[in-house]
Amino acid sequence: MRSSKLIGGLTAAMLLAGVGIGCLLDHSPGFAQGANTGGAPPFDLTDSKVVGEGAQLFRQSCTAYCHGKDGGPSRAPKLRGSKLERSYVYARISKGSPNGMPGFEATMPRENIWKLVAYVLSLSNAEDK
Amino acid sequence: MRTRTSRYTTLTVVLLVASALLACVAHAQPTGASRLTSDDPNNWPMYHRTYDAFRYSPLAQINKTNVKDLQVAWVHQSGVVVQGLESTPLVIDGVMYYIASNNRVFALDGATGKEIWHYYTKLDPVVTTLFFQPYNRGLAAGHGNVYFGTLDGRVIALNMKTGKETWVTTLLDTKKCSCNFTGAPLVVKDKVILGQTAGELPIQGKIFAVKAATGEKAWEFNTIKNDPKSWGGESGKFGGGGGWMTGSYDPALNLVYWGTANPAPDYDWGGARPGDNLYTSSVLALDPDTGQLKWYYQEIPHDDWDYDSGLGESLVMDRDGKKLLVHQNKSGFVFVLDRTNGKVHNVWPMTHTYNFVKSIDPKTGELIGRNPPREVGKPTFICPWIAGGRSWNSGSYSPKSKLWYNTAMEVCEEVTVEKQTPVTEPAAGLFFGGDQVAKHPPGGEAYGHLDARDPVTGERKWTIHFKYPPIGSVLSTAGDLVFHGDLEGVVRAYDGDSGAELWHFRTGSGHRGGPISYSVNGKQYIAVPSGLGSLVLGLYPALWPEVEHFPAGSAIFVFTLK
Numbered sequence: 158m159r160s161s162k163l164i165g166g167l168t169a170a171m172l173l174a175g176v177g178i179g180c181l182l183d184h185s186p187g188f189a190q191g192a193n194t195g196g197a198p199p200f201d202l203t204d205s206k207v208v209g210e211g212a213q214l215f216r217q218s219c220t221a222y223c224h225g226k227d228g229g230p231s232r233a234p235k236l237r238g239s240k241l242e243r244s245y246v247y248a249r250i251s252k253g254s255p256n257g258m259p260g261f262e263a264t265m266p267r268e269n270i271w272k273l274v275a276y277v278l279s280l281s282n283a284e285d286k
Numbered sequence: 287m288r289t290r291t292s293r294y295t296t297l298t299v300v301l302l303v304a305s306a307l308l309a310c311v312a313h314a315q316p317t318g319a320s321r322l323t324s325d326d327p328n329n330w331p332m333y334h335r336t337y338d339a340f341r342y343s344p345l346a347q348i349n350k351t352n353v354k355d356l357q358v359a360w361v362h363q364s365g366v367v368v369q370g371l372e373s374t375p376l377v378i379d380g381v382m383y384y385i386a387s388n389n390r391v392f393a394l395d396g397a398t399g400k401e402i403w404h405y406y407t408k409l410d411p412v413v414t415t416l417f418f419q420p421y422n423r424g425l426a427a428g429h430g431n432v433y434f435g436t437l438d439g440r441v442i443a444l445n446m447k448t449g450k451e452t453w454v455t456t457l458l459d460t461k462k463c464s465c466n467f468t469g470a471p472l473v474v475k476d477k478v479i480l481g482q483t484a485g486e487l488p489i490q491g492k493i494f495a496v497k498a499a500t501g502e503k504a505w506e507f508n509t510i511k512n513d514p515k516s517w518g519g520e521s522g523k524f525g526g527g528g529g530w531m532t533g534s535y536d537p538a539l540n541l542v543y544w545g546t547a548n549p550a551p552d553y554d555w556g557g558a559r560p561g562d563n564l565y566t567s568s569v570l571a572l573d574p575d576t577g578q579l580k581w582y583y584q585e586i587p588h589d590d591w592d593y594d595s596g597l598g599e600s601l602v603m604d605r606d607g608k609k610l611l612v613h614q615n616k617s618g619f620v621f622v623l624d625r626t627n628g629k630v631h632n633v634w635p636m637t638h639t640y641n642f643v644k645s646i647d648p649k650t651g652e653l654i655g656r657n658p659p660r661e662v663g664k665p666t667f668i669c670p671w672i673a674g675g676r677s678w679n680s681g682s683y684s685p686k687s688k689l690w691y692n693t694a695m696e697v698c699e700e701v702t703v704e705k706q707t708p709v710t711e712p713a714a715g716l717f718f719g720g721d722q723v724a725k726h727p728p729g730g731e732a733y734g735h736l737d738a739r740d741p742v743t744g745e746r747k748w749t750i751h752f753k754y755p756p757i758g759s760v761l762s763t764a765g766d767l768v769f770h771g772d773l774e775g776v777v778r779a780y781d782g783d784s785g786a787e788l789w790h791f792r793t794g795s796g797h798r799g800g801p802i803s804y805s806v807n808g809k810q811y812i813a814v815p816s817g818l819g820s821l822v823l824g825l826y827p828a829l830w831p832e833v834e835h836f837p838a839g840s841a842i843f844v845f846t847l848k
Contacts, residue, residue: 255368261415
């Protein structure tokens, strides 16, 4: 019993240790379970105007020290070519992650979060450079 | 039910163990303010060890001859590796105190590493919405307490012996300002002084003092001057600033020296914040008793590059009968001031890679040939990068060798300025006014270095080259040694006179915190925080993609002689 607890604790510690570097590293969709996934988007996420406005928000809030410019490499995951799911991206932007990525739902209107989702998905679906 | 019972059992065991350990450390004496000026060589009682910010240990048991025999005495893991381990430990009367991410505070037996107590701060969930988190750079001690600023805008005093709260004071409305405390406070007499984050936020950053005994706010200093000539229009309402790192103190002059952060937005597209934007990117001399401004020197008037003054230590030193203050600015330039009045004595560059100005007049401090990125939507090539010619890690000055051991980064960037409207409702949003990507300098590869220099003239005696610009603080000792850890997780001891490497150890994760030295029962120790993490690391992979995969960590490695 004691050894199973020990192994359990050790496993948990290793899992905790494994998650944390940089602003955002975990791409596991499982993390978003139970989080707000945004429901239906209020506009077409492939609309170039929406994507452009999302890009501007991304430059203002996401690329200073965390994500790479245009979704390029950083300590946070490279978004370009990352093939992310819409609900996961919304949940991650609104709630953040335990790896240090801040959640934006307190500082950003829902519509703007969706614009960011549109831009991140455009990077995610783009060819990796 | 089984789980609850198990928890109670565990709690009981923890309490029993804690009680036993507390009995073992009953010899630990409260640290009064007078002890902070006594310079007991065995202790490291404040962030920079002494009020002059030298980060120098007078211990010499470990020296050039025997440093090769250093071995690990013990290791302590904080348990949270997010953003690594950025802090500098304290040691007082054989007990080590340190703070890790998520405001975890530990008291450890300095000889064995055995935990005496820990305090895991219960943080407001708002912390997960902040840009500046979950790291912390250090504690302060005095009056029987250890003090720290929290990620959710409070100051907490813990009893040094028990780890129990003495008092808790809320200074910031973090839910509204998105600001907090990440730097180590400074205890001066009966006050605890600390500054807030604000430089990238549309708010007004302040420096605070609270009473050490009660936590009652004593004074606050607004780093945004209420002056329409300095802040055109309403720009001052969103001016940023603040003082997020730790100042120094001259007891003889009774002046605290505190660097202030950059104005917001970081980049000005032209007309964003007309004026010189006082008191941002400045060094302040404050009366610690009242918070009254005695003098200021603005190193970067109307800062166009995020070259803040908040990050650099202020060395308090005398030379040829002159009372000097040597301050590292983020631009890479070092400003040597008369610390009685703030007049410029000299200005010299730690780096050779800069184009934000053609030069800075060493006699007047004037920025000559400014090169501000102003054209909206068009990239402008700027050196140094936003991480600076040096980051917030500290150098170390040895009064024995008369050398300042300090790091530097030779890296550039492309800045693209973009107009931005400040967001303050329902909470402050980031206010950069542009973005950037790291670039190699013209004609060569970006790199970093550790130098030994004269702090007043800048004359260089030796230099060590690093592929990855280092961001760890430096320790020098009376054993003529210099300790410094690199980005790849190797801590080294150098000959302070020649720069020759004498010893190294791979800790397994990069270095961002501050190594220290202390002594317990006549035995000298070197303590090295290891754990890679930092906001600035996000800038590295654009030039060095492999840095994305450098492992995080959060541990204190303590070394001693065999």
